[in-house]
Amino acid sequence: MRNAPKQTRRHLNAVEELKEEDDDFDSNIKGIYMAGFRRSMRLCRRRAHSTTQPSCHTRCPSSCYSALNCPYEEVVRHLRLPQDPHRLIALTGPSGVGVNELRRHLIGMNPSIFQGAIAHTTRAPKAYEESGREYFFIGREIFDNMVYNNRFLEYGEHKGNLYGTSVESAREVLNSGKICVLDIEPNAIQAVRTHELRAYIIYVKPPPLQRLRETRQDSYITTNYYDNRPFTDEDFLEMEESARKIESQYWQLFDHVIVNDELQDSCIQLLMAVRKAQDEPQWVPATWIRPRAES
Ligand SMILES: Nc1ncnc2c1ncn2[C@@H]1O[C@H](COP(=O)(O)OP(=O)(O)OP(=O)(O)O)[C@@H](O)[C@H]1O
Secondary structure: OOOOHHHHHHHHHHHHHHHHHHHOOEEEEEEEEOOOOOOOHHHHHHHHOOOOOOEEEOOOOOOOOOOOOOOOEEEEOOOOOOOOOOOOEEOOOOOOOOOOHHHHHHHHHOOOOOOOOOOEEEOOOEOOOOOOOOOOEEEEEHHHHHHHHOOOOEEEEEEEEEEEEEHHHHHHHOOOEEEEEEOOHHHHHHHHHHOOOOHHHHHOOOOHHHHHHHHHOOOOEEEEOOOEEEEOOHHHHHHHHHHHHHHHHHHHHOOOEEOOHHHHHHHHHHHHHHHHHOOOOEEEEEHHHHHHHHH
């Protein structure tokens, strides 16, 4: 689509406008409700990647302490106690690598254990939608207020509507005893690495180019024009370039890396990583265990 001639592009823009109502990703997959799994949010993120002016924003952790700016971070070995809430699982990676696919599979494997966080939006609900099920439908003023009060882990604008994942939504899943599984942009990692959410960060890495070509033969990439189309080599190269940038900036914050080659293998690796995160001792920032030592 990036190379579409002007005439085609104009036509695509018109199609895009006509399809404005179809912004969201299918919310009910095999009878399992996928709260928080939304194409609109992903498209908003993708646009942020392609411009220098980010349209997605993330929350500054309460202390604004940044492990990114600090060459060393004090860590301690920590085992979650059975009575403690689960650690949040945050999946991240370059666009198109399969972050959502893996998240969807994980939740689908056992929806009574894994759950996404319900997002907030300022867009109007559709006839079949209920606030608190597909989204929390709120007015712009309330949304702005939530932004002002630092209540979103990340938020962004898409087609004039605001979308965001709140700390409370994630907390609610964790407090219910389930494991909250989010897909986030790398720049939101800091927002979930908190004493409360204790996020376990899983980076989804693309396999080498030849394996991308082989494994994605029958896969489709979601474009900004809402038409799913087969992957091209240009998409793969873009994905690799994006992966390089993400890795150079965030590698030290990843708890686990999954090379998303064969989907089935990746799903098994993901399940094992999630179990380890919850049930085995892990290195975590010392400030999570002794919050006061942070200042
Ligand atoms: N291991 C894999 N093998 C084959 N196809 C895959 C694999 N992983 C993901 N896919 C397919 O690649 C496409 C893009 O995956 P997905 O939508 O999960 O990307 P993403 O990382 O969430 O990126 P974005 O947020 O930009 O959509 C989907 O069609 C998905 O089914």
